[in-house]
Amino acid sequence: MVSAIAFFGAIESGLLFGLVAFGVFIAFRILDFPDLTVDGSFPLGAAVAATLIVLGWNPWLATAMAIAAGFAAGALTAWLNVRLQIMNLLASILTMIALYSINLRIMGKPNVALLGDETIFTPMDNWDLPYYLSAPLLISAVVLVVFVLLVRFMTSETGLAMRATGVNSKMARANGIHTGRLTILGVALANGLVGLAGALFAQSQGTADVTMGVGTIVVGLAAVIGGEAILSTRTIARWIFACLIGAVLYRLVIALALNADWIGLKAQDLNLITAVLVTLAIVAPKMKQNLSKRRRGAQ
Incomplete structure (x- = not known):
């Protein structure tokens, strides 16, 4: 059982990584741009x-400045990809590598603690709710605002042009x-x-670490692919919402797997669990199609 x-805590983490899933969705699904920069941003x-x-x-x-930095x-x-004609995957790897040194420069050391400093979560100390309830509520409000703005943007003229760029750039x-401009805008x-x-995660956890981005892209992809396997993606709003649901369910499954004693998994098995979940998310839609074909054939 999970306490x-x-x-x-899994809900809170899932909501935070829902923002990551939104970013991965824009790069991978809208622009068809394999972007590993997220491990550095x-x-x-x-x-x-x-x-x-x-x-x-x-x-x-400070959070607004973090958004600007990302x-x-x-x-x-x-x-690097549009102007210098560097392959998109390589361009993102170059930026990701550079950001490791830049992050060290910004912090001046491998990690920065926020113990005793005021964060966006500090006012919640006066709420008549335990922290593990109040923090997800605040993050939910932020995610809701981002979700609404993202849906409105993707259904605007600029958003439609960006989607057309990802589907068929030559025709666009x-x-x-x-x-080129829309690719730069979208990845940015x-x-x-x-x-x-990242800014919300650091304030929630009370620390920022230079290595905290390792595997972020995998989590984002797991959320996007998992959400698509569960929910319908007929409209852009449902598609984006599916990414959020995928992120939350991913963190819940991780929490369940790590807290279930009968499974015998430990914290060091996190990457193994992620790999299994992503594999299942990729295979699930194909299994559904094959099952539906068999049912039609039987009829």
Whole structure:
């Protein structure tokens, strides 16, 4: 059984990584841009927010600067691809590697603690709710705002042009769409969301670490693919919502697996669990199709 603290902790983590899933969705699904920058922009957002908060900045302003930093990192990756004609995957790897050193420069050390410093979660100390309930509520509000804004953007003229760029860039250019600019904007927006997730994660956990971004892209992909396997993606709103549900369910399954004594899994098995979940998420839609074909054939 999972305790209440572990359950709501998984919900909180799932909501945070839902923001990562939104970013991965934009890069991988909308733009068809394999972007590994998120492994660097996640700790970048955490590093910027934590460092500025320690320096006395308002936590919301520090979070905004973390979003801007992630946005700049994504823009750099796309610029390397669009302007310098570096393959998109390689461009993202180059930026990710560079961000490791940049994050160390920003923090001045491998990690920064936020113990005793004011964060966006500090006002919740006055709420008549335990922290493991109040923190997910605040993060839910942030995720809801991002979800609404993202859906509105993707259904706007610019968003439709961006989606057209990802589906068929040649046809988009033939219709007068500046595909290069939209690619830079899309990848920048994706990493801005990941930077926001990193900033919130650092404030939630009370620390920012240079290695906290390792495997972030895998978690994001697991959320996107898992959500698509569970929910319908007929509309852009459902598609984006599916990413959020995938992130929350992923963290719940992880919590269940690690807290179930009869399974015998430990914290070091986290990557193994992730690999299994991603594999199941990829195979599940194909299994559904084969099962439906067999049923039709039997009829």
